[in-house]
Amino acid sequence: MPSESSFTVGLVIPTLNAGPMWREVLDGISGQTLRPNRLLIVDSASTDETTASARIAGFEIIDIKRSEFNHGGTRQLAAEYLSDCDVIIFMTQDAIPAGVTSFAALVASFADPSVAVAYGRQLAHRGATWLERHSRELNYGPSSVKKSAESTRELGPGVFFCSNSFAAYRRSVLLSVGGFKRDLILGEDMEFAARAITSGYANFYCADAAVFHSHGYNLRQTFKRYFDLGVFEVENSWMRNRFGSHSSKGFRFVLAELKYLLRHDPLQIPQSVLQTVAKLLGYRLGMIHDRLPLKLSKTLSMFPGYWR
Secondary structure (H helix, E strand, O other): OHHHOOOOEEEEEEOOOOOOOOHHHHHHHHHHOOOOOOOEEOOOOOOOOOHHHHHHHEEEEEOOHHHHHOOOHHHHHHHHHHHOOEEEEOOOOOOOOOOOOOOHHHHHHHHHOOOOEEEEEEEEEOOOHHHHHHHHHHHHOOOOOEEEEHHHHHHHHHHHHOOOOEEEEEEEHHHHHHOOOOOOOOOOOHHHHHHHHHHOOOEEEEEEEEEEOOOOOHHHHHHHHHHHHHHHHHHHHHHHHHHHHOOHHHHHHHHHHHHHHHHHHHHHHHHHHHHHHHHHHHHHHHOOOOOOOHHEEEEHHHHHOOOO
């Protein structure tokens, strides 16, 4: 059975003005016990020190225009470029490795030949609010889980949950199943995982591979994010038809969040309620985006470049 050392490993990070956190990300990468064979950033015309710092750290750089960035298409470009890699790790520019063995643990998941994609645990950034912490604790637990078609009855749509803020892909399967779709507003990680599972492969959650990664979205950002999620779900309705709906899980999440905040920080409960309203409104509008003027959809979306 192959070990993590037997794979040729690539690391890909899409970047745009990564900012002060970028230094921590690069330091965390350089300290890993498993050093990727190829390091690559796909940069969308940064104007800060992102590319200069990456070059010093040993990264290859692909430059694209900001207007050319696409969540799935940009990652597919990188996957095709790293043609000599067996496993490709994808990260976002604000994901900081939480330990020196994060890469090794994630890549070791591919010793199981049925695993097409493995994603790691996400911990809230230091200083994150209790709202941010709850989301991470609920979605990224302490135990690893192998998720395949047989898990659908138990997990429903959770079977394809995956985040390439820190995830790795078996390149041969990624390409054979069709790669990342280039026409998605977001969710390219989950859409691929769903297709891989449908094709007989597994989606593996590796709790031993962790990064610090969380977002403190304001109400406007939360609304836009969930508008885009609504767009994604209605445009990929085959996933809901095949694996089930997220609606019941969403209700349970709200109740769990309120109980969590009641224990840890009751003063954040009003913010939680407002965020829930923003999520629901954004999601419902996203689901009917085809009835809205194109200009309005572009305004409501977190990714206006999608609306062309």
